[in-house]
Amino acid sequence: MDGTVLDSEHMYHKIIKEICDKFNKKYTNDLEIKMYGETDRAICLTIVKELKLPISAAEFELQLEHLAQNLLPSAPIQIGAERLLTHLHDCKIPMALATNSTEQAVRLHATARPKLFGMFHHKVSVTDPEVAKGKPNPDIYLVAASRFRDKPKPIQCLVFEDSAIGVTAANEAGMQVVMIPDPRLDREQTRQATLVLRSLLDFKPELFGLPPFDAIPTRKSRID
Template identity: 75%
Template sequence: MDGTVLDTEKMYHEIIKQLCEKFRKKYSQGLQIKLYGLTDREICQTVVKELKLPISVDEFEMQMTDLAQKLLPGAPLQKGAERLLTHLHDYKIPMALATNSTDQAVRLHATARPKLFGLFHHKVSITDPEVTRGKPKPDIYLVAAARFPRKPNPKECLVFEDSAVGVTAGIHAGMQVVMIPDPRLDREQTRQATIVVRSLMDFKPELFGLPPFDDTPPRKDRIET
């Protein structure tokens, strides 16, 4: 969801930056990179520990959640996300949302964009009762695959990810992974992915046996008079 369907990563970083500045702490780019793909809880634990903030992890998480609820519903879509989701839905390719975010965060975005989030057959979050471990463990993807009506083999599933921990989760689940990395990520963190694209606009479904995009402009009727 975050960083793949929605361009929320920058917003999350701005929220964390604001909280850190309250304590006159610098939220560095190096620390930002460490947080890619982590759960909200892990983000809070890492920031509080790394910056030695005079605040508990619980309090930091509460403040971060409050700011997120105000700002995140306005997050823009990632380039090509709506095009891809609509295309796969039109061809009846079943899709699930699998995210390290909480169910509360998923509901927040689904309320803001009901039509788009309604394209998913189901949604699996880090707070799902069947998910005991978040990414980079494969649990979220295995639970998501098991909830499709046909219960596909993992090798029949294709994952879209923006973070190294997400890619690791997909690979360990036995699935193929398309990675759309943040440009600031070190290239070494993209090597596990099956394929790396700059944006979802560059993804070619036919490479994975899916129907290709029909980007042919509509032909104008040529009527001779």
């Protein structure tokens, strides 16, 4: 979701920086990149420990949730994301949202963009009761795959990711993964992806056996 469908990853880390600034602690670029794709809990635990903040990880997380609730719903859609989602939806390709964000965060974004998020067959968050561990563990992706009607095998699933943590989770799940990394990521962190692109605009569906963008859907779906 964050960083792949929505350009919200940078906004999220800007909020984290603002909280750290209140305690005169510097949230460095290196630390930010290290946190890409992590769960909220993991981020808060790491930052409080590494920066020696005078608050608990739980308190940091509460402040983060409060600020994010007001700002994140305004995050713009990533370049090429709406085009790809609309195309796959119209071509009847089942899609799921699988995110290290919480169910509360997913609801915030879905409320702000009901048409976009309505294209997903289902959504799996890190706080889903069937998810034992978040990414880089494979749980989120395996649960997401199990909830499609035809129960596809992992190798039949294609994942889109922006973080090295997410790519690891997809690989551990036995799935192919297209990565659209932040340009600041070290190239070494992109080597495990099946395919690396600069943006979703560069994605060619036919490379993975999907209908090309110029394909005419048999029947267009309507999203209310």
